[in-house]
Each structure stands twice: as structure tokens, then as C-alpha cells.
Amino acid sequence: xxxxxxxxxxxxxxxxxxxxxxxxxxxxxxxxxxxxxxxxxxxxxxxxxxxxxxxxxxxxxxxxxxxxxxxxxxxxxxxxxxxxxxxxxxxxxxxxxxxxxxxxxxxxxxxxxxxxxxxxxxxxxxxxxxxxxxxxxxxxxxxxxxxxxxxxxxxxxxxxxxxxxxxxxxxxxxxxxxxxxxxxxxxxxxxxxxxxxxxxxxxxxxxxxxxxxxxxxxxxxxxxxxxxxxxxxxxxxxxxxxxxxxxxxxxxxxxxxxxxxxxxxxxxxxxxxxxxxxxxxxxxxxxxxxxxxxxxxxxxxxxxxxxxxxxxxxxxxx
Amino acid sequence: xxxxxxxxxxxxxxxxxxxxxxxxxxxxxxxxxxxxxxxxxxxxxxxxxxxxxxxxxxxxxxxxxxxxxxxxxxxxxxxxxxxxxxxxxxxxxxxxxxxxxxxxxxxxxxxxxxxxxxxxxxxxxxxxxxxxxxxxxxxxxxxxxxxxxxxxxxxxxxxxxxxxxxxxxxxxxxxxxxxxxxxxxxxxxxxxxxxxxxxxxxxxxxxxxxxxxxxxxxxxxxxxxxxxxxxxxxxxxxxxxxxxxxxxxxxxxxxxxxxxxxxxxxxxxxxxxxxxxxxxxxxxxxxxxxxxxxxxxxxxxxxxxxxxxxxxxxxxxx
Numbered sequence: 001x002x003x004x005x006x007x008x009x010x011x012x013x014x015x016x017x018x019x020x021x022x023x024x025x026x027x028x029x030x031x032x033x034x035x036x037x038x039x040x041x042x043x044x045x046x047x048x049x050x051x052x053x054x055x056x057x058x059x060x061x062x063x064x065x066x067x068x069x070x071x072x073x074x075x076x077x078x079x080x081x082x083x084x085x086x087x088x089x090x091x092x093x094x095x096x097x098x099x100x101x102x103x104x105x106x107x108x109x110x111x112x113x114x115x116x117x118x119x120x121x122x123x124x125x126x127x128x129x130x131x132x133x134x135x136x137x138x139x140x141x142x143x144x145x146x147x148x149x150x151x152x153x154x155x156x157x158x159x160x161x162x163x164x165x166x167x168x169x170x171x172x173x174x175x176x177x178x179x180x181x182x183x184x185x186x187x188x189x190x191x192x193x194x195x196x197x198x199x200x201x202x203x204x205x206x207x208x209x210x211x212x213x214x215x216x217x218x219x220x221x222x223x224x225x226x227x228x229x230x231x232x233x234x235x236x237x238x239x240x241x242x243x244x245x246x247x248x249x250x251x252x253x254x255x256x257x258x259x260x261x262x263x264x265x266x267x268x269x270x271x272x273x274x275x276x277x278x279x280x281x282x283x284x285x286x287x288x289x290x291x292x293x294x295x296x297x298x299x300x301x302x303x304x305x306x307x308x309x310x311x312x313x314x315x316x317x318x
Numbered sequence: 319x320x321x322x323x324x325x326x327x328x329x330x331x332x333x334x335x336x337x338x339x340x341x342x343x344x345x346x347x348x349x350x351x352x353x354x355x356x357x358x359x360x361x362x363x364x365x366x367x368x369x370x371x372x373x374x375x376x377x378x379x380x381x382x383x384x385x386x387x388x389x390x391x392x393x394x395x396x397x398x399x400x401x402x403x404x405x406x407x408x409x410x411x412x413x414x415x416x417x418x419x420x421x422x423x424x425x426x427x428x429x430x431x432x433x434x435x436x437x438x439x440x441x442x443x444x445x446x447x448x449x450x451x452x453x454x455x456x457x458x459x460x461x462x463x464x465x466x467x468x469x470x471x472x473x474x475x476x477x478x479x480x481x482x483x484x485x486x487x488x489x490x491x492x493x494x495x496x497x498x499x500x501x502x503x504x505x506x507x508x509x510x511x512x513x514x515x516x517x518x519x520x521x522x523x524x525x526x527x528x529x530x531x532x533x534x535x536x537x538x539x540x541x542x543x544x545x546x547x548x549x550x551x552x553x554x555x556x557x558x559x560x561x562x563x564x565x566x567x568x569x570x571x572x573x574x575x576x577x578x579x580x581x582x583x584x585x586x587x588x589x590x591x592x593x594x595x596x597x598x599x600x601x602x603x604x605x606x607x608x609x610x611x612x613x614x615x616x617x618x619x620x621x622x623x624x625x626x627x628x629x630x631x632x633x634x635x636x
Contacts (some may be wrong), residue, residue, distance in 0.1 A: 015567070126581045148548040149565055156547035185547040191535045195585040198548050200530065201523050201541075202558070203585045208522035209558050217509045223519075224557020229474035229503040230466040230516050232557075233628040235550030237621060239542020240520070240527050241605045246613050246621075247467055249333070254602040261594040263444045267513040267521045268594070276579040276586070284572040287559045295564050303555060303564075309631040310551040313624060 006176070009033040009085050009114070011106065012095040013045060015149075016123055020095060022052035022152035025075060027179070033077045035085035042078050051301070052152055086113040091176075093121040093145065100127055107142060108135040119169055121145040125199060128192040130162035140166035145173055145186075146196055153307055155185040158196045183311060210279040211272020213286060220286035236310055324494070327351040327403050327432070329424065330413040331363060333467075334441055338413060340370035340470035343393060345497070351395045353403035360396050369619070370470055404431040409494075411439040411463065418445055425460060426453040437487055439463040443517060446510040448480035458484035463491055464514055471625055473503040476514045501629060528597040529590020531604060538604035554628055 008024045010017055013036040024030045038044060046067045053066055070076035079085035086092055092110050096102055107120060114120075120142040122132055133142040144160035151157075157177050161170045170188060177186035189196055195203060209227075213220050234243055245252040257264070326342045328335055331354040342348045356362060364385045371384055388394035397403035404410055410428050414420055425438060432438075438460040440450055451460040462478035469475075475495050479488045488506060495504035507514055513521060527545075531538050552561055563570040575582070 126578075148552075154548055154552075156544055158544070185543055187536070187540045187544050187547075189536055191533070193530075193535055194588060195581065197530060197536050197541060197544050200526055200585055200589070201545065202549055203582055204526035204589055205519050205523045206558055206562075206582075207586050207589070208518055212511075212515055212518065215509070217511055218505070218507055218515050220559045221557075222505045223515060224560050225503055226474055226476070226505050226516050227519065227553050227557045228555075228632065229505075230472055231520055232550065232553030232555070233625060233632065234466075234472075235545050236554040236628055237546075237550070237624050239539075239545045239550075240524055241538045241601070242542050242609050244524075245605050245609050245611075246618070250612075252602075252609075252611050253605045254598070257594055257598050257602070260444075261598075263513065264521055264524075265594050267518055268525050268592075270512060271518070271522055271525070274586075276575055276583050280572070280575050280579075283559070284570075284575070287563050287571045291560050291563050291570075293563075293570050294568075300564070306555050306631060306634060307551060309634075310554050310628060313627040313631060314546065314551065316624060316627075 005029050005031060006090045007031045007033065007088050009035065009089040009092045009118075010095070011035050011082070011085070011092065011110075012097075013041070014095060016147065016151065017095040018045075018048055018052050019150040019152045020093065020123065020147065021049060021076075023147075023184075025053065025070065026152065027182075031075060031077070033079055033085045033089065035079045035082055041080070045078060051297075052150075082109060083113050086110055086118075087115075089114045089118045091119045091121060093123060095123045098124060098126055100131055103127055103132040104135045107132060111136055111138070119143075119172060121173065123147055123151075125196075126194070128162065129160060129165060130192055133162055133164065139164040141169055143169060143173060144196070146198075148198060150304065153304055153311070155183050155311065156198060157184060157186040158189055158198060159186050160189040160192060160196055162192060183315070207274060208271055210283050211274045213283055214272070214274060214279045219290075220283060221290035224290070236314055323347050323349060324408045325349045325351065325406050327353065327407040327410045328413070329353050329400070329403070329410065329428075330415075331359070332413060334465065334469065335413040336363075336366055336370050337468040337470040338411065338441065338465065339367060339394075341465075341502075343371065343388065344470065345500075349393060349395070351397055351403045351407065353397045353400055359398070363396060369615075370468075400427060401431050404428055404436070405433075407432045407436045409437045409439060411441060413441040416442060416444055418449055421445055421450040422453045425450060429454055429456070437461075437490060439491065441465055441469075443514075444512070446480065447478060447483060448510055451480060451482065457482040459487055461487060461491060462514070464516075466516060468622065471622055471629070473501050473629065474516060475502060475504040476507055476516055477504050478507040478510060478514055480510060501633070525592060526589055528601050529592045531601055532590070532592060532597045537608075538601060539608035542608070554632055 006029060008030055010021055013034055021032055021034060024032050050066050092114050094106060096106060122144050124144055125146055129142050129144050133139040136142060143165045146158040148154040148156045159170060159173050174186045174188055177184040209223050212218050212223060244256050324347060326348055328339055331352055339350055339352060342350050368384050410432050412424060414424060440462050442462055443464055447460050447462050451457040454460060461483045464476040466472040466474045477488060477491050492504045492506055495502040527541050530536050562574050
């Protein structure tokens with residue numbers, strides 16, 4: 001499969017779209033076609049894409065000539081019409097607004113413009129493929145490929161098919177991200193569910209975090225310190241089940257649940273059942289106070305470098 | 319404070335106790351007195367402690383002569399009576415059984431044996447200081463110092479006072495773990511609550527993880543992959559509030575909650591409300607299948623080295 005050239009059409013080049021473009025361009029068997037409705041699209045792309053393409057060891061992250069050279073070599077094509085963008089696609093991937101009407105109508109248009117064999121991927125974090133595919137003639141070709149920000153660095157891709165999506169289309173997406181040497185880790189989710197898996201886990205933890213701040217058990221900043229000083233590095237090294245399997249001593253997670261099941265049930269039964277509306281004010285106030293309300297490009301760049309370092313440590317085999 | 323010599327008595331030298339001994343011995347201003355009721359205590363200590371003391375770059379992790387040299391230099395004293403172990407303590411720290419009757423009676427005995435100024439720290443993960451201090455004459459001296467496994471590597475210490483604990487005792491514990499150059503990060507929790515903060519956050523995520531496995535949305539192994547490929551490395555770099563502050567774009571976590579509050583509330587309202595008993599069978603079966611039921615010393619050692627590497631990346635300032 002890695003010898004086949006894939007032609008990927010990206011619709012919607014906001015932050016996630018730019019990062020997705022960088023992900024696809026980092027492979028040697030791709031041609032990327034990009035389309036966005038913003039009037040200054042080409043200028044914006046030329047200005048913005050380079051910082052996503054730069055090597056992790058670059059000092060500045062800025063290579064202004066790189067887009068021009070990708071265009072002249074034919075690796076990157078900038079389109080001002082959806083029709084030309086989709087005409088030769090192997091894969092069409094959208095990162096448009098999170099709005100069901102938009103998704104349904106864009107896929108209907110794409111279906112009329114792209115080759116009949118093309119795969120349709122949506123980067124949505126919230127709108128299931130089964131809802132998006134309603135106006136398609138061929139409902140078997142659409143599935144969710146949900147990345148985590150920023151996708152050109154973060155390994156996870158949640159592949160979430162609708163019941164009508166064909167298994168071959170699911171396998172194609174999984175294989176696309178599984179080529180040897182890729183740092184990406186596609187995982188197929190077996191049922192459509194709000195938030196898929198990654199965000200459900202994040203939101204479950206966040207709800208309790210908001211509850212503890214709301215109840216003055218801990219400040220937002222101290223809670224972040226707790227997470228970074230314990231669970232973050234633990235779960236960067238091993239998942240939650242593997243951690244309890246190994247932390248439980250003899251007998252693994254079964255023994256752990258036998259020993260601590262009472263405490264765990266007490267905590268589960270007492271978890272905060274808060275609403276977004278009731279926790280928002282205090283959480284926003286404490287978070288703004290702790291971190292300020294803006295982040296510089298330089299800081300963002302250094303954070304991304306650190307994320308790459310974590311992932312390098314993570315993939316050290318033993 | 320770092321020039322004062324602290325004399326720490328450790329009661330209970332299981333895995334956590336051994337790791338705690340290594341933590342205290344890694345500092346240059348400590349004398350450590352150890353006491354445990356197991357009949358082969360001294361042999362066990364000589365055999366077990368070295369692997370906790372070894373340098374992270376050691377090939378084997380085994381330095382059998384090290385305990386003897388610590389003993390002969392006076393840094394480590396092995397006791398066969400609680401009375402001699404406590405006689406000169408600045409701090410008495412217990413890692414005994416998680417049993418309220420045991421905790422109450424050991425503290426009563428310790429109070430009769432230790433200097434009146436000594437600080438009493440319990441490493442409990444589940445029994446509040448206010449419950450443990452019931453039989454003490456001076457209830458102001460006891461507080462929880464809850465480590466995360468393994469404490470000689472993992473930075474977090476949750477300091478959880480009872481309402482009757484004196485603020486000076488809390489500040490002493492916080493300062494003890496805050497000396498310049500220490501990798502440890504003490505955090506004071508403002509209210510006693512089951513599971514404190516770290517385990518509440520872990521258990522909140524674990525409950526949803528168990529629910530998703532129980533409902534066949536994802537396998538235990540795939541869920542672990544999802545966590546390692548997204549939230550683990552993210553939260554190793556920044557806490558949950560800081561991550562949303564910066565991932566929310568302009569306007570930070572406030573804008574994020576405005577934009578995604580509907581989806582988040584839908585996920586919050588739909589989180590699994592499962593019991594330990596109903597999820598246990600499938601979770602244990604899938605976890606055993608994915609990881610086996612035992613872990614070799616060598617693998618454990620390599621995992622610890624990787625954890626140290628994550629923490630090294632984490633403390634790179636920017």
C-alpha cells in the first residue's frame with residue numbers, strides 16, 4: 001500500500017486543516033489538494049502552513065519558501081473551486097464547521113464531484129457519520145477520522161464508522177495511518193457514541209476537575225499540578241488498564257478491584273454531577289488567573305517540541 | 319531548612335515504604351529509621367531496598383552493598399522495636415495496612431514513644447487524618463502525605479490536613495518536599511474528601527473507561543492505546559485546565575466552554591453510571607488477555623526508567 005500514491009483533498013484549512021495537510025505531506029506517497037472558502041486563502045496558506053511543516057529541531061519553525069516548492073513539485077495544489085479540488089481524489093477529508101446542515105450539504109456536493117471510488121473522511125469531533133451521510137447516494141463511503149490537536153504531532157486517530165459504512169472503507173483508513181515508521185496510531189471505535197472515546201475520557205475527568213474547583217477542594221492551578229505530577233506521565237507510559245494491572249501487584253487489576261473496590265465505588269458514587277453552566281464562572285476565572293488569556297507563537301512552538309519529546313520517549317521499546 | 323537534619327521514622331516497609339525510604343535517603347540532610355513487624359525484616363530490606371536506590375542509568379539496578387554502607391555511615395537505622403525507631407524522630411511516617419483500627423492504635427502508641435515535637439504523616443490513600451487522629455492527645459500533629467506509586471520517582475505528594483491539623487504542620491510538610499532541586503511537587507488539598515484529588519480524577523476516568531469496555535464500544539487494550547496516544551502525553555505536558563485554555567484559541571477555556579458546552583453537557587449527562595461489581599468480569603478478562611498477569615523485574619525497571627525520562631522532559635523549562 002505504501003507504494004500507491006494517494007491523492008488527498010482537504011476541505012477547510014483552519015488550524016486542524018493546516019495540521020492535517022502537514023500530516024499528509026510528511027508522507028512520501030501523497031499529493032494534497034486544498035480548498036477553503038476564505039477570500040485570502042492562498043496568502044493565508046503560504047503564511048501559515050510553514051510553521052506546521054518545519055522540522056522539530058528548527059529554531060524558528062518558519063520556512064517561507066516551502067509552500068512554493070511543494071506547489072512547483074506538484075505535491076500541493078491550491079484550489080479556488082471545490083470541483084477541481086475533488087476531481088482526482090483518492091480521499092476527501094473535511095474540517096469544516098461543526099454544523100450538521102453544512103456537513104450534509106458538503107458531502108452531497110462532494111459526491112457529485114469526486115471519483116466514485118473516493119473515500120470520504122470527516123474530522124468532526126461531534127457529528128456522527130450516520131448523521132452526516134443522510135443525503136449521500138452511497139452511504140458506505142463516509143466515516144469519521146477524528147484527530148487530536150495537533151494532528152501532525154499527536155498520534156491518535158479515532159476511526160468511527162456508521163453502521164452503514166463498509167468494512168473495507170474502515171480498513172483502508174486504518175491501514176493508511178498504520179504504515180511502517182508512522183508515529184500515528186489509528187484505533188477503530190466499534191459504536192457511534194457522543195464524544196467518541198478520547199473526549200469522553202477527557203470530559204469524564206474534566207467534570208470531576210470542575211467539581212473539585214467549584215467545591216474549593218483545590219484550585220485550578222493546583223489541580224493541573226496534580227495531574228502533571230502523577231496521572232499525565234503515568235498514562236503517557238501506559239494506559240489506565242495496564243497501569244492498574246501492574247500497580248495491583250500479584251493478581252493484577254482483579255486483585256486491585258477486590259482490594260480497593262469499596263473505596264472506588266464510594267468515589268464513583270460521590271463524583272460531582274455538575275453542569276457546565278454552574279461551574280463555568282469559577283473555572284474560567286481561576287484558569288485565566290493562572291495562565292493568562294493568550295499564548296505566544298513561540299510558547300506554542302516550544303510546547304509542541306516538548307510534546308514531540310514525550311512521544312519520542314514513549315516509543316522507546318522495551 | 320535544607321541545612322537542618324531531619325530524622326524520619328518509617329513504619330511499614332512494603333513496596334510503598336521501600337520507595338519512601340529511597341525518597342528520603344536521596345536527600346543529603348536526612349537520617350532514616352525503619353521499622354516493620356515482618357520476622358525477616360532485615361534480610362528483606364537488604365535484598366529489596368537496593369533496587370529503589372539505584373541510579374536511573376544503572377544497568378541492573380542492584381547494588382547489594384549499599385544498605386550496609388548506609389547503615390555503617392549512620393544514614394539508615396534498622397529497628398526491631400517501635401520504641402527505639404521513634405525515640406529521636408523529627409517525622410514519623412506510616413505505610414501500614416489500610417485499616418482504621420490499625421491506624422488509630424499505631425498513632426496512639428507512636429504518640430507515647432516519639433518526641434512531642436515530631437510530625438505524624440500517614441501515606442494512606444483512603445483514610446482521612448480526621449478519622450486516624452481520634453485517639454491522639456494532640457490532634458494537631460497528624461496529616462495525610464499521600465504519594466503516588468512509586469514515590470521515589472513520581473513527583474506528586476498530596477498533603478491533606480484534617481480540620482484540627484495545625485497550619486504550621488501543613489507548611490512544614492509542604493516545605494520539606496519543596497527544597498530547591500527536588501523533583502517532588504507537594505500540593506495541599508483544602509478539604510478532606512474520599513480519594514483526595516489524584517485518585518478521584520483517575521477513578522472518574524476509569525469509570526468511563528470500564529463503561530466503554532462493558533458496552534463493547536472499545537476493547538481494554540484499544541482504550542489504553544487511545545489514552546497513550548492523546549491524553550497521557552497532553553497531560554504530561556500541561557494540566558487539563560491549561561490544555562483547554564490554550565486549545566480553545568482566542569478566549570481560552572471560556573470560549574471553549576461556550577463553543578463546546580452543549581456537546582460536553584451531553585457527554586457529561588450520558589457518562590456511564592456503572593458499579594465495580596458489574597464491570598469487573600469483562601474488564602479483568604480483557605486486561606489479563608492484553609497484558610498477562612505478571613510483570614518481570616526487568617520490565618518494571620525499564621518502565622521506571624521511562625517514567626524518569628518523561629519527568630526529565632517535563633521539567634525542561636520554556
